[in-house]
Amino acid sequence: MRLLHAAALTTLTAATLTMTSETVVAAPRSGATARTVARARVGDRDYVLREIALDPGGSTGWHYHDGPLYARVVRGTLTRTLADCRTTVAHPEGSLIVEPPGPEHVHIGRNLGAVPVLLSTLSIIPVGSPLAHDVPDPGCGYG
Template structure:
């Protein structure tokens, strides 16, 4: 089984890029949620994309999953993270690392219950050409 490069190695590759930021693909998110590509590169059949996601107060990412692992951190604010059982699988504050597994077996939602913007910075390791996320139906949670 092929192992993924470390976040530090991917970060070093991305820092060396001089590509302009691009618009994010549409994701299942609440009003005002934005994503901005900061850098991207492709190694073999994997796209490594450094992205900043901003979630306004009271909004969510919507239910979704990723086709590859996501590693990042909370740059500002507090993230409440939920799994498909509607259980909280983490509360992350400024500086905390964040790991999201890949595949439809890991449907999740991020929520900003705070009074200020939540800002996440993350590296997506996706199969070449894959979208940032895949929409998933609400598994029956009533806190959205």
Template sequence: MRAAVWLVAAVTTGVTISTSGMASATPSEGIDVSTLSQSSLNGTDYVTRELTIAPGGTTGWHYHPGQVFGVIKEGTLTHYDSDCSVDGVYNPGEAISERSGTGYVHEGRNEGSTPLVMWVLYISPAGKPLVVDTPNPGCPFQ
């Protein structure tokens, strides 16, 4: 819950919206990404985004160089680990946090019939990409 409160506070600060200088994964089809706020402080980038994933949509396989916290606004997020197993199912109002680094490759999917909307806070070392695309780790689905 603390992560969700932090996320809402970060989103509502009114920080200038900008995406210059921030690298990110190319969203696959079915995903709309909007940057809500962005700032840097003491060598750390703080970026909030709203992700909307259409039914059947996916984030694609990736990892994050920094910490990630999110809260589900609408729909359901099904989260897969690199061993192809579901490591979490998140519904509206629930918070998610993701470990950082190459050892935590994962994918988020909307397996429901309505759009999935979530707010995400990325806390990353300054200048690092928020998301790094990776190949499918061998799962029988994309």
């Protein structure tokens, strides 16, 4: 499996792809944009490198992923809250984040700071899966 991941990362690093901008797929969201840096298919998985920006006061909206997501906070502080509404973690610049897959791992990312948050992410998802699934606010009162 490590060899598979290494091969995919090498492929992504070497790939020269057209970069696109898109709105982050999670609702309700605000002040969030994403740019796909590279995408590669290895076996039954898509490996997607993206840069995600959150304006001050912005959020990803409540969502979950079909595969793991790995992120590095390049700038700012990302505040993540889980669906229990109690588990909140602030991830400052330089932090590494691992988001496990599945609907039991609903979360939201918010920028509660005064400077934009910039994330570099790697999503490893089943071929044909969306990058995220939108879900309603689980009762936390924000999103």
